[in-house]
Amino acid sequence: MIWASALLFSIGMIGCKSKFEKLRTGNDNVAKYREAINLYNNKKYSKALILFEDLSNKYRGRPENEELMYYFAYTNYRLRDYTSARFHFKNFTDQYPQSQRAEECRFMGAYCYYLESPVYTLDQENTLKAIESLQLFINLYPKSDRAEEAAKFIQDLRDKLEHKSYANAKLYLDVGDYKAAVIAFQNSLRDYPDTKYAEEMEYLAIEAQYLYAKNSQLPSQEARYQEAVEFSNRFIDNYPESKYKKDAESLKKNSQRDMESVKKLIASLTPSQKKKEKEKEEELNNQPRGSLPQQTLQ
Numbered sequence: 001m002i003w004a005s006a007l008l009f010s011i012g013m014i015g016c017k018s019k020f021e022k023l024r025t026g027n028d029n030v031a032k033y034r035e036a037i038n039l040y041n042n043k044k045y046s047k048a049l050i051l052f053e054d055l056s057n058k059y060r061g062r063p064e065n066e067e068l069m070y071y072f073a074y075t076n077y078r079l080r081d082y083t084s085a086r087f088h089f090k091n092f093t094d095q096y097p098q099s100q101r102a103e104e105c106r107f108m109g110a111y112c113y114y115l116e117s118p119v120y121t122l123d124q125e126n127t128l129k130a131i132e133s134l135q136l137f138i139n140l141y142p143k144s145d146r147a148e149e150a151a152k153f154i155q156d157l158r159d160k161l162e163h164k165s166y167a168n169a170k171l172y173l174d175v176g177d178y179k180a181a182v183i184a185f186q187n188s189l190r191d192y193p194d195t196k197y198a199e200e201m202e203y204l205a206i207e208a209q210y211l212y213a214k215n216s217q218l219p220s221q222e223a224r225y226q227e228a229v230e231f232s233n234r235f236i237d238n239y240p241e242s243k244y245k246k247d248a249e250s251l252k253k254n255s256q257r258d259m260e261s262v263k264k265l266i267a268s269l270t271p272s273q274k275k276k277e278k279e280k281e282e283e284l285n286n287q288p289r290g291s292l293p294q295q296t297l298q
Contacts, residue, residue, distance in 0.1 A: 024050060029058055033068065040071055045078045066096050073105065077112065086112035107146045110134045114153045120164040127157050162188075166197040173204060178212035181205075203244040206231040210251050214258065218266065225259035228252070 036051035052072040073088035089109035113130035169184035185205040213224030232252035
């Protein structure tokens, strides 16, 4: 009895498959169109996509094409093929800019870019494109109900870029490229003045500057320690209640102490020793610099 039921089920499945294949390979485009919509509404997106792809060229220029393109784009979206979906949403808005669905499709195209934005450690090309697309949507439809949502997505994406900028700057410090770390922290603070990492980055810039001075050749140390002192003073003024305040004061004190030691040491050198120190510094500056780990180069 069980075997017979299984056999009947298998025959039924083959029959259904044959019916779909017969429709797919047939020339009844009206029936094919109707079935594609039906499959989509029943969440059978893979089969619906097959029929929509077959119909896409056959309905070009016909009134039904607008609806077909709309469903075709959404079918790709439902299948999480966001690259294809945004391509088809864009095609829709390009061909039917006056359609009642144009606003929705332009938003969905930008949203697909948003969904394709990767984690902050990876290349952020799609993040930048998503911001551009979402901003364009807001510019075109400032009174749209979706404009507020688009603005929230943009903020999410900017937070991701901000995080990447912070992480890359910190990585320079972690790998011991102190000069690059100082520059990277300053650039990040310039690019994201309201960043939530501002306090930490300003403190880390002091640390990086101090270590940069400490690891420099003798002729440059005094000026670089002085910069560390200036960084410390600015930090303490900006963040008088900071949890990093004691550490910043300690770095300032160490910078002043080491700066005085450098002054005494330089004063004790003979002219020939000073010349040698200068030559060593120039030789070091002319050496090629190493690269950061690949994460920061993306």
